[in-house]
Amino acid sequence: MKLGVLAVLTSTGMGLVLNGGAVAFQSWYQPATPAARQPFTGTLDAHPTIALTFDDLPAAGRLPQGENRTKIATTLTGELKAMHLEGTYGFVNAVKLDNDPDAQQALRVWVDAGMNIGSHTWSHMSLTANSTEAFEHEIALNEPALAQYAGARDWHWFRYPFLWEGDTLDKRHAVRAYLKDHGYRVAQVSLDFEDYAWNDAYARCSAKPDNEAIAWRKQSYLDAAAEYIRLGREEEQIAFGHEIPNVMLLHATAFTTLTLPDLVDLLHQEGFRFVTLPEVENDPVYTEDPDAALKYGGTFPDQFMDSRHLPHPAFKPKPFDKLKDLCK
Numbered sequence: 001m002k003l004g005v006l007a008v009l010t011s012t013g014m015g016l017v018l019n020g021g022a023v024a025f026q027s028w029y030q031p032a033t034p035a036a037r038q039p040f041t042g043t044l045d046a047h048p049t050i051a052l053t054f055d056d057l058p059a060a061g062r063l064p065q066g067e068n069r070t071k072i073a074t075t076l077t078g079e080l081k082a083m084h085l086e087g088t089y090g091f092v093n094a095v096k097l098d099n100d101p102d103a104q105q106a107l108r109v110w111v112d113a114g115m116n117i118g119s120h121t122w123s124h125m126s127l128t129a130n131s132t133e134a135f136e137h138e139i140a141l142n143e144p145a146l147a148q149y150a151g152a153r154d155w156h157w158f159r160y161p162f163l164w165e166g167d168t169l170d171k172r173h174a175v176r177a178y179l180k181d182h183g184y185r186v187a188q189v190s191l192d193f194e195d196y197a198w199n200d201a202y203a204r205c206s207a208k209p210d211n212e213a214i215a216w217r218k219q220s221y222l223d224a225a226a227e228y229i230r231l232g233r234e235e236e237q238i239a240f241g242h243e244i245p246n247v248m249l250l251h252a253t254a255f256t257t258l259t260l261p262d263l264v265d266l267l268h269q270e271g272f273r274f275v276t277l278p279e280v281e282n283d284p285v286y287t288e289d290p291d292a293a294l295k296y297g298g299t300f301p302d303q304f305m306d307s308r309h310l311p312h313p314a315f316k317p318k319p320f321d322k323l324k325d326l327c328k
């Protein structure tokens with residue numbers, strides 16, 4: 001397999017895209033050929049650290065029947081507070097607040113619960129598909145809502161939609177300079193398993209509850225999380241020579257409210273200790289920059305792996321084909 005494709009396999013190739021006013025999923029996943037890779041033979045750290053982050057606030061993914069954004073935000077923040085994870089960052093597309101009292105209330109619930117917010121551009125814009133000027137305009141357009149909801153708290157953290165940081169070096173450099181000039185720090189991601197894909201199936205299936213299908217979705221979600229946490233940590237060792245403090249990318253969907261406690265249990269079992277996003281990103285490793293034009297971006301380790309043509313370890317593909325067919 002060509003190395004250029006690997007970035008697609010292991011990066012967050014998804015987000016919500018606005019399509020004529022409707023919100024639709026866009027996935028860039030391509031089937032993997034894991035047999036071509038070698039198993040990792042190193043040893044993982046006993047006590048890694050991690051910060052959880054949530055993208056696409058205040059309206060991530062399809063809504064299942066009977067749900068609304070406020071209910072999801074209330075449940076999710078309740079779970080985070082029960083796990084002492086106040087201060088968790090969520091990245092906002094303010095376009096979703098327009099004329100939507102439920103979305104507005106959901107974001108209010110998020111910040112009132114002690115969670116933080118950062119920018120994810122106004123409409124989840126792709127830097128690959130758009131000009132630097134258009135992208136910077138979207139960053140500026142997002143700011144009034146961030147300032148309004150965050151109040152005195154720091155909202156100057158930026159998560160690139162799709163984790164795409166520029167398909168040309170000119171774009172990459174220009175946007176990074178813009179972010180720096182405007183006081184932002186980039187909220188890099190080290191661990192990602194495209195969690196959003198399970199929510200779509202969940203929303204579709206909610207009309208016809210099926211206990212067996214629900215149990216499979218939960219278990220396959222946790223299996224994929226475990227597999228891609230391991231893969232991300234192995235990539236860190238290959239890319240940097242050691243594991244680094246982690247940031248996990250999740251989406252604030254209805255399905256996440258069903259799985260978050262189990263996911264956090266899994267992380268505890270793996271020895272993870274929870275820290276804040278600023279604590280993680282203050283590690284000197286995050287001042288490093290692969291400085292590469294990457295059409296499909298990717299996690300922080302992915303970007304180093306792909307730009308330096310390092311071999312990815314073996315991993316199991318996610319069950320996207322089965323998820324896509326559920327309840328159709």
Ligand SMILES: [Zn+2]
Pocket residue numbers: 014015016055056120124161162
């Ligand atoms: Zn996103």
